[in-house]
Amino acid sequence: MKLKKVFALTLAACMSASLIAGCSSGSSSSASGGAKVVKIGVFEPTTGENGGGGFQEVLGMRYANKTHPTVKIGGEEYKVELVEVDNKSDKTEAVNAAQKLVSEKVSVVLGSYGSGVSIAAGQIFADAKIPAIGASCTNPQVTQGNDFYFRVCFLDPFQGTVMANYANDNGAKAAAIITQLGDDYSSGLGSFFKTAFTGLGGTIVSEEQFQTNQTDFKAILTNIKAQNPDIIFAPSSITTAPLIIKQARELGITATIAAGDTWENSTIIENAGNSAEGVVLSTFFDEAEPANEEAASFISGFKAYLKDNKQDEIIPAVSALGYDAYLCALKAIETAGSAEGAAIRDALKDVSIDGVTGSISFDENGDAKKDMAFIKTIEGGKFKFLTTTTVK
Missing domain, CATH: 3.40.50.2300 (Response regulator)
Incomplete structure (x- = not known):
């Protein structure tokens, strides 16, 4: 009807x-x-x-x-x-x-x-x-x-901490953060990653912001390349993600590129192509593990x-x-x-x-009582399950 x-x-x-x-x-x-x-x-x-x-x-x-x-x-x-x-x-x-x-x-x-x-x-x-x-x-x-x-x-405090833990566990000592100005998800998740990563002894070597609808990230990425980070954490929309990924690789940046749950979308792989290989993200679910x-x-x-x-x-x-x-x-x-x-x-x-x-x-705030995230990477043009992780 x-x-x-x-x-x-x-x-x-x-x-x-x-x-x-x-x-x-x-x-x-x-x-x-x-x-x-x-x-x-x-x-x-x-x-x-x-x-x-x-x-x-x-x-x-x-x-x-x-x-x-x-x-x-x-x-x-x-x-x-x-x-x-x-x-x-x-x-x-x-x-x-x-x-x-x-x-x-x-x-x-x-x-x-x-x-x-x-x-x-x-x-x-x-x-x-x-x-x-x-x-x-x-x-x-x-x-x-x-x-x-x-x-x-x-929540993002959990997700940011999970990704910081993953970076630390895989040997990352220096990180760069890219966030979208005025976007609650992007700025919040970037901040929580920073707090957790520095708390684990890591160093934030560069923090960059971009405007909504921005398409050219080469100036931001050039600044980051000069600092030679081990990992770039760039929580953003699926529209922005492939642009950041492709332009980073075109500049010769070899650092791991990571983000949160929004990047688990096949259009990122389609639009970033081979440049998306090795991207790491956190997410809520894996169909291989019902x-x-x-x-x-x-x-x-x-x-x-x-x-x-x-x-x-x-x-x-x-x-x-x-x-x-x-x-x-x-x-x-x-x-x-x-x-x-x-x-x-x-x-x-x-x-x-x-x-x-x-x-x-739900807890007293209305938030789901969850304590585990799935970590995935992009390999062979597909999302591949890596591990599950919790907050330390």
């Missing part, structure tokens, strides 16, 4: 019911044929700088909706309808997208890829008493001081789903996280026995599931 039709029917039902009891702030409603509907918002970028990664996250959510299309509330079965908005990888557009989801009366929101847009929309969801479940937004500020925001991924039966089922089913949708059959970690965020939302709705946001928020605090990316429950 088309979204506009559902919304029109919901609005008509509310206007009619308001003569007697007023319209509920929840999103449960009766669709044509008597089916009951609960709406889940998908707050993701499908265009802009992070559009590629955001779309991968959306695919995981869509697949979860395909395999788990209903939810029981108080013993009655409701159809789950996804209401998707594009926050366009932009903080201002994120506010508009969030307000659209509020107006659509969704019960819970999933997303977003990109910490900056998640932070920008956080207060809007909190004011509307609609809980949000982030999939891969790793900056601590996403949930900080917002008891309506949760997430199923690990954590449980849910993960094993997801891997086989999602590969077929990707093929049907003419997508690369390599499973991105963010797709798995998007799937897990959806499962957490369903569990919270069932536990609450309600489509009301505040009740779902309260239920989320005690939710525990065995998801595709492992067991998921």
Whole structure:
């Protein structure tokens, strides 16, 4: 059923019911044929700088909706309808997208890829008493001081420390850091790497920043080359990554190039070509190591789903996280026995599931209790699992 039709029917039902009891702030409603509907918002970028990664996250959510299309509330079965908005990888557009989801009366929101847009929309969801479940937004500020925001991924302090540990364990003594000015994910992760790396006795020999939409990094990379680092840590978007990688290799830089979870995207390999060989990154999931039966089922089913949708059959970690965020939302709705946001928020605090990316429950901040990351490299034009690591 088309979204506009559902919304029109919901609005008509509310206007009619308001003569007697007023319209509920929840999103449960009766669709044509008597089916009951609960709406889940998908707050993701499908265009802009992070559009590629955001779309991968959306695919995981869509697949979860395909395999788990209903939810029981108080013993009655409701159809789950996804209401998707594009926050366009932009903080201002994120506010508009969030307000659209509020107006659509969704019960819970999933997303977003990109910490900056998640932070920008956080207060809007909190004011509307609609809980949000982030999939891969790793900056601590996403949930900080917002008891309506949760997430199923690990955080940047953990991820930055994990990558610093990896660098140290592999003999790196000097590191350079490249971050994007004004980007919460990039600057935050770079800062956490710096703190952890220097704490292990390493030296930061160069810190460089670049502007959004910048395409020429040769001046930055020339400065770095002069300092001869063992490793370059450059957390950035999948749009920027291949440019940095290719230009570094063209300048003859041989240092290991490393980043965080955003770089686990096949478009980086396609665009950087042979220059991507040896790149190292941290991520949340590895399809070669299913954590449980849910993960094993997801891997086989999602590969077929990707093929049907003419997508690369390599499973991105963010797709798995998007799937897990959806499962957490369903569990919270069932536990609450309600489509009301505040009740779902309260239920989320005690939710525990065995998801595709492992067991998921939330701490007092709404952050997932996770203590392990996967380290991968690019070898032979493919992502290759290296090791798992935890914080020392």
